[in-house]
Each structure stands twice: as structure tokens, then as C-alpha cells.
């Protein structure tokens with residue numbers, strides 16, 4: 001059993017946040033949440049509908065509210081976020097100022113494109129050139145994911161189970177080194 005506060009997954013669309021988050025939560029015996037599902041449940045509508053009726057700005061407001069509620073009410077859960085969670089400074093501050101362990105699931109743009117091509121539920125990718133959109137988003141967002149993340153886990157050419165195991169090992173290593181540093185502070 002590992003002792004860690006909330007584990008929060010960030011990264012681009014198609015990085016596998018929803019898939020890996022669920023696998024991680026099973027391995028850890030923790031509850032799993034996905035900010036996109038929380039938003040949909042609260043709205044009583046799906047994400048394409050919210051984007052259509054309220055615009056991206058309406059969706060982002062709902063996203064901030066979902067993140068605030070999770071950080072305020074939940075402890076020791078696994079939370080998958082949506083790829084745009086880092087766009088608002090307010091959200092980055094919420095993530096950085098919380099004691100959550102934030103894991104950036106990295107995926108190359110070609111993998112993002114491949115993995116998102118099976119679904120039409122991502123409004124931002126309903127363009128004539130989703131690859132150009134993913135490239136443009138990646139340029140802006142990659143530094144922001146790195147800014148809020150404690151750990152970065154590479155997901156290209158790995159099966160989801162292998163990504164989840166890799167993330168788990170990285171989390172355990174991180175917690176061990178954090179404990180050692182704390183003990184050194186107490187004893188030193």
C-alpha cells in the first residue's frame with residue numbers, strides 16, 4: 001500500500017489519462033475520477049454539447065469548478081484531467097499549490113493523433129487538420145504540463161498496462177526519495 005495524496009494525471013488529448021488513470025486506481029485500490037465525466041454529470045450533457053452551447057470558455061469555467069471541488073473534497077484518489085486543464089493560470093495555481101502528485105503523461109503528436117482518431121467526442125479536433133491543431137496545442141501546453149508536474153511518464157510505444165506500471169514505479173520512487181529527504185531534515 002502506498003501512501004500518497006491525490007494523484008492527478010495531466011497531458012494532451014490521447015496521452016491516455018483516462019485509460020491509465022483507471023488502471024492506476026485499480027492497482028492502488030483507490031477511487032477513480034475524470035474531470036470530463038464530472039463536468040458532464042454536473043451539466044447533464046456531454047462535452048460536444050457544452051462546447052456548442054457555451055463555447056470553450058463555458059467549458060473551461062466548468063472545468064475549473066470541477067478541479068476546485070475535487071481538490072477541496074477528495075483525498076487519496078486518482079484524477080484524470082482533460083488536456084486543456086493547464087490553460088487557465090488559476091488551474092495551474094490550484095494544481096501547484098495542492099499537495100497532489102501531478103503526473104504528466106507524455107505522448108508525441110503522432111501518437112496523440114493516432115489515439116484520438118477513433119473518437120469524434122473531442123470538439124477541438126473536429127477540424128480539417130487535427131494534426132496541425134495538436135501540434136499548435138502541444139507547443140503551448142507542453143511547457144505548462146511540465147510547470148505543474150512532479151513526474152513525467154513517457155507513453156509512446158507502450159501498452160496501457162505497461163504505462164500504468166511505469167507510472168506506479170515512478171510514483172513509488174518519488175515518494176521514497178521524498179521520505180528520505182524528510183527523514184534527513186528531521187535527523188540532520
Ligand SMILES: Nc1ncnc2c1ncn2[C@@H]1O[C@H](COP(=O)(O)OP(=O)(O)O)[C@@H](O)[C@H]1O
Pocket residue numbers: 011012013014015016017018019020080115116118155158159160163
Ligand atoms: N499507451 C497506449 N497505447 C495505445 N493506446 C492507448 C494508450 N493509452 C491510451 N490508449 C488509447 O487511446 C485512446 C485515448 O485514450 P484516453 O485514455 O481517452 O486519453 P486521454 O484521456 O488522455 O485523452 C483510447 O482509445 C485508449 O484506449
Ligand SMILES: O=C(O)C1=C[C@@H](OP(=O)(O)O)[C@@H](O)[C@H](O)C1
Pocket residue numbers: 011012013014017018036047081082083084085121122123124
Ligand atoms: O485538450 C483539451 O482542451 C480537451 C481535452 C479533452 O479531454 P481529454 O484530454 O481526456 O481528451 C476534453 O477535456 C475536452 O475535449 C477539451
Ligand SMILES: [Mg+2]
Pocket residue numbers: 017018019034036080081082
Ligand atoms: Mg480523457
